[in-house]
Amino acid sequence: MAHDDVDIAEGVDHQVAMVMDLNKCIGCQTCTVACKTLWTEREGTEYMYWNNVETRPGKGYPRDWEEKGGGWESEKHINRSVGEIPSQQDYGENWEFDHEGILKEGEDKALEPENTDPEWGPNWDEDQGAGEHPNNYYFYFPRICNHCTHPSCVEACPRKAIYKREEDGVVLVDQERCRGYRYCVEGCPYKKVYYNAVTKRSEKCVFCYPRIEGEGPDDEVHPPACADQCTTQLRLVGYLDDQDGPIYKLVEQYEVALPLHPEYQTSPNVYYIPPVAPPQHSEDGETVDVERIPRSYLEELFGEQVNDALDTIERERAKVERGGHSELMEILQDKNPAQQYRLEVFADD
Amino acid sequence: MSEIVRGRRPLLVAGLLAGLLVASAALAPLIADARPAREIPVEDVEESLADPGAEGWSDVPAATVPLASAPSGVPNADDTTVREVEVEAAQTDQRLFVRLRWADPSDDRSASSPRAFADMAALQFPVNATTQPAIAMGSANNLVNVWQWSATNNTQELLAGGPGTTTVFQQPEVSTQAARSTVGEGDGWSVVFTRDLDTSVDNRTQLAADADVSVAVGIWNGENSERAGQKAVSEWYYFPFGPDDGGAPFQTILWAVAGVAIALVIAVTAISVRRTREEGES
Ligand code: SF4
Ligand code: SF4
Numbered sequence: 298m299a300h301d302d303v304d305i306a307e308g309v310d311h312q313v314a315m316v317m318d319l320n321k322c323i324g325c326q327t328c329t330v331a332c333k334t335l336w337t338e339r340e341g342t343e344y345m346y347w348n349n350v351e352t353r354p355g356k357g358y359p360r361d362w363e364e365k366g367g368g369w370e371s372e373k374h375i376n377r378s379v380g381e382i383p384s385q386q387d388y389g390e391n392w393e394f395d396h397e398g399i400l401k402e403g404e405d406k407a408l409e410p411e412n413t414d415p416e417w418g419p420n421w422d423e424d425q426g427a428g429e430h431p432n433n434y435y436f437y438f439p440r441i442c443n444h445c446t447h448p449s450c451v452e453a454c455p456r457k458a459i460y461k462r463e464e465d466g467v468v469l470v471d472q473e474r475c476r477g478y479r480y481c482v483e484g485c486p487y488k489k490v491y492y493n494a495v496t497k498r499s500e501k502c503v504f505c506y507p508r509i510e511g512e513g514p515d516d517e518v519h520p521p522a523c524a525d526q527c528t529t530q531l532r533l534v535g536y537l538d539d540q541d542g543p544i545y546k547l548v549e550q551y552e553v554a555l556p557l558h559p560e561y562q563t564s565p566n567v568y569y570i571p572p573v574a575p576p577q578h579s580e581d582g583e584t585v586d587v588e589r590i591p592r593s594y595l596e597e598l599f600g601e602q603v604n605d606a607l608d609t610i611e612r613e614r615a616k617v618e619r620g621g622h623s624e625l626m627e628i629l630q631d632k633n634p635a636q637q638y639r640l641e642v643f644a645d646d
Numbered sequence: 647m648s649e650i651v652r653g654r655r656p657l658l659v660a661g662l663l664a665g666l667l668v669a670s671a672a673l674a675p676l677i678a679d680a681r682p683a684r685e686i687p688v689e690d691v692e693e694s695l696a697d698p699g700a701e702g703w704s705d706v707p708a709a710t711v712p713l714a715s716a717p718s719g720v721p722n723a724d725d726t727t728v729r730e731v732e733v734e735a736a737q738t739d740q741r742l743f744v745r746l747r748w749a750d751p752s753d754d755r756s757a758s759s760p761r762a763f764a765d766m767a768a769l770q771f772p773v774n775a776t777t778q779p780a781i782a783m784g785s786a787n788n789l790v791n792v793w794q795w796s797a798t799n800n801t802q803e804l805l806a807g808g809p810g811t812t813t814v815f816q817q818p819e820v821s822t823q824a825a826r827s828t829v830g831e832g833d834g835w836s837v838v839f840t841r842d843l844d845t846s847v848d849n850r851t852q853l854a855a856d857a858d859v860s861v862a863v864g865i866w867n868g869e870n871s872e873r874a875g876q877k878a879v880s881e882w883y884y885f886p887f888g889p890d891d892g893g894a895p896f897q898t899i900l901w902a903v904a905g906v907a908i909a910l911v912i913a914v915t916a917i918s919v920r921r922t923r924e925e926g927e928s
Contacts, residue, residue, distance in 0.1 A: 455720050455809065457810060478720075483721075492760045494757060494762075
């Protein structure tokens with residue numbers, strides 16, 4: 298098997314993975330809408346964003362999800378830390394707009410939620426960020442289920458209704474077995490399982506498995522919709538254990554693509570290239586040699602690893618600036634678009 | 647005779663014995679009235695008692711069944727709130743009616759937001775009525791049939807062979823009716839479960855049986871986010887469908903007391919007689 302020195306879950310043949318380059322996200326929410334149109338326009342799913350893009354620093358979606366517990370107590374994966382279920386207000390209500398009236402019947406009123414006067418919602422704190430002018434900062438943060446190697450959502454379910462599938466490690470909720478207990482919702486530290494109050498079952502990102510299996514009308518393999526539709530094409534999709542692919546190189550070889558909150562111990566398979574912002578400015582607009590996004594904040598998100606990752610990126614970039622060649626920079630600049638989605642490498646297994 | 651009266655020990659024993667007999671005579675009517683432990687009497691009725699507010703329920707005796715948190719691996723498993731449930735049962739020729747009444751001040755009928763859980767109640771029966779499966783949802787080779795009511799207005803009939811194995815019957819034969827009601831001092835639920843006594847479906851408990859049928863109760867308080875294994879449950883109780891309503895432990899105790907008393911009388915008499923003789927001989 299190809300993954301001798303790659304750590305993937307026991308009993309799983311290959312592990313799907315995604316790398317997102319945070320330096321390229323413009324917060325356009327095209328991914329969010331692509332996902333929503335494809336998966337969560339059914340009754341009961343209105344409030345769900347399997348793919349969401351939040352603004353950092355910020356409270357995220359659902360609000361303050363990082364304070365709601367879940368995950369494992371240690372890397373031994375024996376005891377889970379019990380989490381809580383976010384409230385409907387933390388996710389944001391399902392807003393109803395009168396598109397019909399305004400656009401078709403020409404009603405003269407503002408396009409705003411008709412059913413509620415919202416005080417919170419997904420990406421509510423957009424552009425708030427942190428820091429003082431002229432050194433304020435923020436960045437966008439797209440999130441999906443991490444299809445973790447040690448998924449605490451799976452462990453939390455007393456009915457084994459949520460499982461990590463053997464062929465590619467995608468984590469799915471079996472809608473037949475689920476009885477809506479929501480232990481997965483509280484057990485996932487990323488809060489990426491959602492309760493559908495109409496079907497009385499939990500749902501989550503399916504990594505667009507019918508697309509990666511080529512089960513669509515054109516019988517072709519497609520990357521997940523969020524990646525496919527991304528305006529800046531910042532997502533790489535493939536298998537972590539595909540050692541010839543860019544994901545393996547970024548995660549395992551260069552160690553510049555990092556899991557979010559590794560201390561939750563679920564071993565995510567979505568990885569991020571940490572953001573590098575322009576340096577700070579002095580009062581009179583001079584560039585000073587201080588990083589705009591404090592390392593301490595990035596360490597909160599990605600752990601201490603982020604320091605080595607940023608140093609490596611910096612070093613490789615400098616190399617290119619001096620006229621040298623850097624495989625890492627080529628990958629990050631998508632010099633070889635054919636490598637971006639490598640979903641058929643194990644097709645003959 | 648005078649010798650016997652003089653003998654002090656026989657006198658003492660005889661005194662104790664008399665006391666015991668008087669005591670058991672006094673207790674006898676009480677004990678005879680008391681139900682055997684863990685029996686839930688089933689009253690014969692003419693009319694349907696499907697409505698929890700039906701007049702007829704006032705004539706049906708209630709068993710107060712204590713509840714405790716079920717042993718379970720789910721988080722907060724020992725945090726349950728309902729301590730007891732009143733169980734009443736009645737049958738017509740065709741159907742069994744079981745009414746559960748328990749105190750629960752908060753009326754949780756909806757599971758329609760991420761944090762909302764509805765109140766629920768369940769009755770558990772062994773699929774094979776003559777056995778007594780593991781109390782926690784049975785086991786792989788000794789299944790249980792569960793009738794589950796949810797305040798979302800949903801009734802399900804389930805089959806389980808151990809925790810986490812629940813499957814739903816596609817055509818439930820159980821129906822329920824529920825109402826908020828005064829239970830004890832405050833508000834609570836009154837829920838009637840009803841099903842035909844006779845069933846011909848596999849994995850469904852046959853109630854038209856000539857044997858006692860075990861039954862256990864489970865209650866979930868939605869307000870406390872109780873669901874799955876976080877629930878208050880009873881031990882196994884039984885409906886006395888058997889030919890001999892006994893098996894009755896209290897009657898057995900009564901007969902045992904009487905037996906011991908008789909044996910003691912004989913023994914004391916024998917000893918006294920022997921003593922008297924010995925004293926006479928000396
Ligand atoms: S991110 Fe959450 S839902 Fe997704 S696999 Fe990991 S623990 Fe489970
Ligand atoms: S589509 Fe791409 S650029 Fe736009 S928000 Fe999503 S991840 Fe960011």
